[in-house]
Amino acid sequence: MTTASVRVVVFQHGLGALDYAVPPGLDLGPGDAVTVPLGPRTITGVVWDAGRLHGRDVEPKRLRPVAARLDLPPIAEPLRRLCEWVADYYVAPLAGVIRMVWPSVAFLGDRETTEYRAGGDAPTRLTPERARALEKLADRQGSVRDLTRIAGVSDAVIRGLVKAGTLLPVVVGADRPIAVPDPGFAPPLLEAAQAAAAGSIADAVTAGGFAPFLLEGVTGSGKTEVYFEAVAAALRSGGQALVLVPEIALTAPWLARFAARFGCAPVSWHSDLKASERRAAWSAIADGRARVVVGARSALFLPFKDLRVTIVDEAHETSFKQEEGVHYHARDVAVMRAREEAATVVLATATPAIETQVQAARGTYRHLLLPARFGGARMPDIAAVDLRRFPPARGHWLSPPLVAAVTATLEKGEQALLFLNRRGYAPLTLCRTCGERIQCPNCTAWMVEHRLSRRLACHHCGHVTPVPPACPACGDADSLVACGPGVERIAEEVGRLWPAAHVALVTSDTINSPARAAALVAAVEAREIDVLIGTQMVTKGYHFPELTLVGVVDADLGLSGGDLRAGERTFQQVAQVAGRAGRGAKPGRVLIQTHQPQARVMQALVAGDPRAFYAAETETRRDLGLPPFGRLAAIIVSSEDAGAALAAARAIGAAAPAAEGLSVLGPAAAPLAMLRGRHRQRLLVQATRTLALQRILRDWLGSVPVPGNVRVVVDVDPYSFV
Ligand SMILES: Nc1ncnc2c1ncn2[C@@H]1O[C@H](COP(=O)(O)OP(=O)(O)OP(=O)(O)O)[C@@H](O)[C@H]1O
Numbered sequence: 001m002t003t004a005s006v007r008v009v010v011f012q013h014g015l016g017a018l019d020y021a022v023p024p025g026l027d028l029g030p031g032d033a034v035t036v037p038l039g040p041r042t043i044t045g046v047v048w049d050a051g052r053l054h055g056r057d058v059e060p061k062r063l064r065p066v067a068a069r070l071d072l073p074p075i076a077e078p079l080r081r082l083c084e085w086v087a088d089y090y091v092a093p094l095a096g097v098i099r100m101v102w103p104s105v106a107f108l109g110d111r112e113t114t115e116y117r118a119g120g121d122a123p124t125r126l127t128p129e130r131a132r133a134l135e136k137l138a139d140r141q142g143s144v145r146d147l148t149r150i151a152g153v154s155d156a157v158i159r160g161l162v163k164a165g166t167l168l169p170v171v172v173g174a175d176r177p178i179a180v181p182d183p184g185f186a187p188p189l190l191e192a193a194q195a196a197a198a199g200s201i202a203d204a205v206t207a208g209g210f211a212p213f214l215l216e217g218v219t220g221s222g223k224t225e226v227y228f229e230a231v232a233a234a235l236r237s238g239g240q241a242l243v244l245v246p247e248i249a250l251t252a253p254w255l256a257r258f259a260a261r262f263g264c265a266p267v268s269w270h271s272d273l274k275a276s277e278r279r280a281a282w283s284a285i286a287d288g289r290a291r292v293v294v295g296a297r298s299a300l301f302l303p304f305k306d307l308r309v310t311i312v313d314e315a316h317e318t319s320f321k322q323e324e325g326v327h328y329h330a331r332d333v334a335v336m337r338a339r340e341e342a343a344t345v346v347l348a349t350a351t352p353a354i355e356t357q358v359q360a361a362r363g364t365y366r367h368l369l370l371p372a373r374f375g376g377a378r379m380p381d382i383a384a385v386d387l388r389r390f391p392p393a394r395g396h397w398l399s400p401p402l403v404a405a406v407t408a409t410l411e412k413g414e415q416a417l418l419f420l421n422r423r424g425y426a427p428l429t430l431c432r433t434c435g436e437r438i439q440c441p442n443c444t445a446w447m448v449e450h451r452l453s454r455r456l457a458c459h460h461c462g463h464v465t466p467v468p469p470a471c472p473a474c475g476d477a478d479s480l481v482a483c484g485p486g487v488e489r490i491a492e493e494v495g496r497l498w499p500a501a502h503v504a505l506v507t508s509d510t511i512n513s514p515a516r517a518a519a520l521v522a523a524v525e526a527r528e529i530d531v532l533i534g535t536q537m538v539t540k541g542y543h544f545p546e547l548t549l550v551g552v553v554d555a556d557l558g559l560s561g562g563d564l565r566a567g568e569r570t571f572q573q574v575a576q577v578a579g580r581a582g583r584g585a586k587p588g589r590v591l592i593q594t595h596q597p598q599a600r601v602m603q604a605l606v607a608g609d610p611r612a613f614y615a616a617e618t619e620t621r622r623d624l625g626l627p628p629f630g631r632l633a634a635i636i637v638s639s640e641d642a643g644a645a646l647a648a649a650r651a652i653g654a655a656a657p658a659a660e661g662l663s664v665l666g667p668a669a670a671p672l673a674m675l676r677g678r679h680r681q682r683l684l685v686q687a688t689r690t691l692a693l694q695r696i697l698r699d700w701l702g703s704v705p706v707p708g709n710v711r712v713v714v715d716v717d718p719y720s721f722v
């Protein structure tokens with residue numbers, strides 16, 4: 001009798017798939033989680049479809065048996081196919097992709113966990129750390145790990161408080177009841193264009209089958225109400241819906257709208273969930289009790305039981321591109337998941353990416369348009385302010401026309417928004433005496449002054465230092481000057497110009513939790529705020545009817561980098577922030593400060609007509625063979641040892657395959673030559689669409705041995721070129 005065997009993908013870096021014997025009495029199928037012996041140890045893995053993966057030829061008699069099957073829902077076939085696609089397309093190890101489906105072995109634990117919350121006796125010894133922790137925790141509940149994170153103290157402090165009886169244990173079950181959104185709770189009355197679009201999508205959801213849509217609607221056209229009808233259709237047909245959002249911290253207003261439409265909140269999925277919430281959400285998604293999930297990009301790998309529709313909201317957002325671990329683009333993975341699940345996917349945006357537009361033009365995606373704002377609101381009136389003709393006063397950043405417009409807006413009692421995509425006070429600190437520029441010790445980057453927190457911070461690695469009293473190079477006191485503006489500096493200028501105005505700063509430093517985002521929305525709606533000053537955080541999603549003026553402080557900022565998407569990104573960002581103006585009854589006005597008002601992107605913004613701009617950008621991409629007309633991949637070689645990184649990058653470069661239609665640039669030191677203490681070299685690979693770029697990359701990189709202190713990362717369809 002031959003023993004049955006299974007092929008198992010083990011979560012051990014570089015091992016790939018191994019074969020094991022199935023012990024008698026154990027019933028195993030593809031997607032099952034198992035533990036298997038490896039040398040003297042027992043490790044975790046997942047049974048995979050044997051025919052789809054290479055194993056190693058081992059005589060059946062010599063196979064070691066699977067140790068156990070874990071009590072976990074098996075990864076269903078569509079999700080297994082998606083994992084394979086992601087691993088293949090993004091040149092990543094399959095085990096690394098499967099890890100995203102089973103994000104933590106914590107899932108392998110009990111159905112019950114112990115959490116802690118304050119409520120016991122005050123500790124006999126109240127150290128300052130304990131006091132601070134208790135103040136931060138207030139009545140929050142969570143595991144020791146959760147509370148450690150919330151309180152910002154070491155886990156010894158939390159454990160000490162548990163031991164002292166100050167934090168009391170609470171046993172929580174993983175399977176809490178989950179509210180079911182009601183599709184009939186409060187359906188809106190849709191306008192004609194909305195109803196047509198909603199009908200098409202809802203029909204596709206009800207019918208089933210792979211159906212990708214681009215829902216393109218101008219800012220304020222009511223795209224959310226439209227795709228809510230697709231969610232309603234999924235609910236009515238008994239299935240599940242997923243809404244992907246670019247920034248989970250900004251979802252407070254969205255959640256309120258969802259609850260108003262469906263009668264209860266959806267299930268949220270993001271990295272800040274407590275361990276118990278994560279486990280509860282995950283198991284409810286797997287067994288189908290969680291009907292609607294809103295999440296960050298990682299939600300794409302959740303084990304939905306019956307996913308009928310996925311919405312990618314603000315589908316143009318570059319934050320859908322994951323830049324660590326497996327480098328993937330959530331927008332594209334969402335489409336592939338829908339294909340595997342035979343489901344509907346909707347990319348909703350006012351400013352679709354060129355990649356998306358080309359798919360729509362080819363007919364791969366069905367294109368739905370909402371050409372006008374909801375409720376008769378007009379699109380804002382957009383004008384450029386030529387900074388060469390109307391320069392701001394010395395040491396100021398707001399030009400006379402923008403200052404006059406803000407003054408007029410405030411006099412009418414309306415609200416203004418100033419947009420500058422730069423956190424902090426000043427991007428560069430310079431010594432007037434010796435010319436020293438204060439740089440991050442770990443990165444090729446200037447330290448950014450944050451005046452509110454009186455620190456210098458590196459925006460790449462998070463390194464912070466106090467602002468030095470004297471120049472660190474020449475020792476001269478009082479010689480350091482701040483160069484250029486960040487939002488804090490704009491706020492300072494606004495304070496000087498309009499001392500009576502109430503100002504809100506909107507950046508990831510100030511709006512760093514859903515609660516703060518909700519408080520901001522409430523304050524703006526209550527008209528307690530006159531001027532909003534923000535980074536890209538203010539460009540998305542907000543709907544403030546009294547906001548009538550938008551000023552773009554530096555529209556040229558994004559153009560300087562010069563990568564292939566610079567123009568497109570500038571258009572998207574400015575069009576999105578402009579779209580916050582005049583969404584209610586009062587008309588909106590937008591002033592764009594620029595040194596190059598003649599640039600095509602500025603002209604398109606002013607004309608409110610992106611067609612000529614996009615046509616020209618698309619042609620350029622076609623001519624140069626850039627995505628989506630050609631393929632690009634970056635290879636990033638990094639090491640703490642500069643010589644090792646360079647040697648490995650050169651070896652990879654020297655082994656580059658010669659193929660018609662393939663070209664390799666580099667290696668060259670990356671623009672961000674050092675990041676988090678690692679020296680970086682880059683290669684850029686360009687290929688025609690007919691070449692199997694992934695296979696070429698895999699064979700090529702597999703043929704070059706690299707030492708253990710060197711990391712090689714492949715970034716397919718890169719968005720970052722630094
Ligand atoms: N059919 C409707 N009935 C009532 N209110 C609606 C309807 N459609 C849209 N609205 C309201 O119009 C406003 C704009 O809609 P929404 O925020 O969905 O636009 P959007 O297209 O997502 O805009 P943006 O891309 O700028 O975020 C919101 O306040 C929304 O509640």
Ligand SMILES: [Zn+2]
Pocket residue numbers: 440441442443445458459460461462463676
């Ligand atoms: Zn740094």
